[in-house]
Amino acid sequence: MSRPVYTLYFSPDSASFIVRLALRLTGAEFAERQIDRPAGELDSPAYRAMHPLGKIPAIETPDGPMFETAAILMYLAERHAGLAPAQGSAERAAFLKWYFYTVTNLHAPLMQVFYPERVAGAECAAAVVAHQAAKLQEHFAILDQMVARDAPDWLSAKPSIFSVYVGVLVRWLSGFPAGHPARITTADLPALGPILAQLETCPAAQDVAKAEGCAPTIFTAAY
Numbered sequence: 001m002s003r004p005v006y007t008l009y010f011s012p013d014s015a016s017f018i019v020r021l022a023l024r025l026t027g028a029e030f031a032e033r034q035i036d037r038p039a040g041e042l043d044s045p046a047y048r049a050m051h052p053l054g055k056i057p058a059i060e061t062p063d064g065p066m067f068e069t070a071a072i073l074m075y076l077a078e079r080h081a082g083l084a085p086a087q088g089s090a091e092r093a094a095f096l097k098w099y100f101y102t103v104t105n106l107h108a109p110l111m112q113v114f115y116p117e118r119v120a121g122a123e124c125a126a127a128v129v130a131h132q133a134a135k136l137q138e139h140f141a142i143l144d145q146m147v148a149r150d151a152p153d154w155l156s157a158k159p160s161i162f163s164v165y166v167g168v169l170v171r172w173l174s175g176f177p178a179g180h181p182a183r184i185t186t187a188d189l190p191a192l193g194p195i196l197a198q199l200e201t202c203p204a205a206q207d208v209a210k211a212e213g214c215a216p217t218i219f220t221a222a223y
Helices: 016-026 045-050 069-079 092-114 122-150 161-173 192-199 203-212
Strands: 006-010 030-034 058-061 064-067
Touching: 006 016, 016 069, 016 161, 016 203, 045 058, 045 064, 064 069, 069 092, 069 161, 092 122, 092 161, 122 161, 122 192, 161 192
Parallel strands: 006 030
Antiparallel strands: 006 058, 058 064
C-alpha cells in the first residue's frame, strides 16, 4: 500500500470540507484524521505546532505542515495540474483576482456573520451580522454578474479550487433560515447556481458527501 502524500486534519462541515474536495480532485493519496474538538485537541501542543491559532484545517504535506484554507488550495493547485489555470496562461490573471476576491470579500465576512462576537464582542454581534450580511449579498451579486458576463473555463467547464471554495461558502450560507439577511442559496445566483449544481454531481463531490455523512446535493440542498 502506497504512503499517503498528505494528511488532512478535519472536522465535519468546517473549512476542511473545501480542502477535502480539492484533495479528492487531485487524485492523490491522502490520509484523514478527525480532530477531537470536544476533548480540546485544537489546543494541544501537537496541533498548535501545525496551526498556531488552533483552527481547522491543517494539513501535512511533503514540504511541511500548512494552514489557511486559501494557501492550502493554492499549494495543491501548484502541485497538481487542472485545479487552476497554469502560471503564464491567459486565464491566470482573471483567476487570481477572483480567487482573492473570494478570500477577502466572501470568506472573511462570512466568518464574521457566523462568529460576530469575535469581531466586536457579544454586545455588538447583531450590528456586525447586519453589516456583513449586506456586504455578502452585494459581493455575491458582483461575482454572479461576472459569471453571467463571461463564465470562465476555470469555473464553468471543470472543477477547480475556485469552484469548490465558492460552493462550500454558498453551502454554509444556505443553512441560515429563510429571512436571515445572510442567507444565500444557489437559487439566488442565476449564473453561478447551475455551475455549482453540476459540480456537486462530480465523483469527488459525491465521495466527500458520503465521507462527511451529508446529502449528495452538497450545494443545492445542503441541509
